[in-house]
Amino acid sequence: MKFIKRASLILLGRLLLFAVISAFFWIPLIRYYIIRYSLFGGDWWHQLDWSRLDWLLIGVFFFMTTVCVFTVDIRRNWLLLAVAMVGGLCIEGWGTQTELWHYYTKERPPLWILPAWPTAALTVDAVSRLLSPQLIRIPARFYTVAAWVLFSLFYLLMILFAYPYLHYSMTVFSFAVILLVSVSIVMGTCDRRIAVIIFVIGSALGYFLELWGTSRHCWIYYTRETPPVFAVLSHGIASVTFWRAHLILDQLIRLVFPGWRGHWSSEVSRGGPTG
Numbered sequence: 001m002k003f004i005k006r007a008s009l010i011l012l013g014r015l016l017l018f019a020v021i022s023a024f025f026w027i028p029l030i031r032y033y034i035i036r037y038s039l040f041g042g043d044w045w046h047q048l049d050w051s052r053l054d055w056l057l058i059g060v061f062f063f064m065t066t067v068c069v070f071t072v073d074i075r076r077n078w079l080l081l082a083v084a085m086v087g088g089l090c091i092e093g094w095g096t097q098t099e100l101w102h103y104y105t106k107e108r109p110p111l112w113i114l115p116a117w118p119t120a121a122l123t124v125d126a127v128s129r130l131l132s133p134q135l136i137r138i139p140a141r142f143y144t145v146a147a148w149v150l151f152s153l154f155y156l157l158m159i160l161f162a163y164p165y166l167h168y169s170m171t172v173f174s175f176a177v178i179l180l181v182s183v184s185i186v187m188g189t190c191d192r193r194i195a196v197i198i199f200v201i202g203s204a205l206g207y208f209l210e211l212w213g214t215s216r217h218c219w220i221y222y223t224r225e226t227p228p229v230f231a232v233l234s235h236g237i238a239s240v241t242f243w244r245a246h247l248i249l250d251q252l253i254r255l256v257f258p259g260w261r262g263h264w265s266s267e268v269s270r271g272g273p274t275g
Contacts, residue, residue: 056212064123064205071126076261079253080125081118083245088117091238094170100162101221101231113219117238120209124202124239128194129264131201136193136268143193150199151182154233161223161230181241190247194265198243199236206235 074081092109095101103110158178165171185195210227213219221228243265250262 054212054216056208057216060208060212064119067123067126068119071129072122077122077125079249080121080242080246080263083249084118084121084242085114087238087242087245088114091117091234094174098165098168098171099222100165101219103219104217116209120202120205120235121239121242124198124205125243127201127205128198132194132197132265132268135197138193140193143196146196147186147192150196151186151237154230154237155179155182157230157233161228164222177241178237181237181244184244185240190244191265191268194243194268195240198239201236202239203233203236207232209235 089109092113096103096108102108103113155178158175162171162174166175184190185192207227210231214221214226214231221231225231243263246263247266250260250266254260254262
């Protein structure tokens with residue numbers, strides 16, 4: 001009974017925490033739907049056209065909410081949250097300041113989009129942890145080839161996509177960071193299996209996020225694609241970069257606190273549990 005009560009309280013706490021984060025993130029969209037359907041005046045339910053509801057938004061939001069509510073443990077995930085928030089700020093600052101993409105609010109970058117990065121990072125991390133025990137059984141050679149192909153392909157797409165904006169120092173810095181992360185993975189300084197898994201899952205989630213954002217004109221890339229392939233795969237490389245930064249910080253923290261329990265993928269690399 002005590003376990004049930006404790007588990008219920010933990011789940012409720014997670015739900016409330018995510019509700020607060022989500023409310024902050026979706027303020028512009030909530031305002032849009034309130035105005036669109038006049039939710040605070042008249043019989044708004046008679047005006048509601050179910051065929052015009054944004055089912056893509058609802059589906060993505062429901063999936064990310066469910067994953068985060070049932071898997072997030074703040075005591076273990078706070079470092080990933082911090083890394084993704086800082087990383088997301090850098091990515092959004094680079095893209096909007098160089099005008100690779102812009103938001104409908106014209107902010108550079110808009111603060112309300114930043115919580116989306118930790119939310120997506122937690123979702124990708126949780127799904128990767130759930131699928132890794134099955135996927136890492138695939139022969140190591142497959143992941144070696146996949147790592148070379150995926151990260152080389154992304155870097156080529158990045159060059160083609162961002163080359164017109166190479167005169168910005170922020171673009172040069174972004175190229176350097178991605179090159180460093182890609183080389184560290186293909187050279188085997190970390191677990192290639194986990195890197196490939198995170199890249200693929202991050203790109204899969206990124207496809208639906210980018211499809212929604214670009215088709216609804218929430219953000220628009222300079223190429224006007226809905227969405228560009230580079231943007232989809234960039235979610236995969238961002239997820240890998242957050243993971244790689246997390247591992248480095250884990251090692252630094254462990255030097256000061258030997259009992260620190262790092263990222264779950266460290267245990268997988270040593271042949272330990274994933275939980």
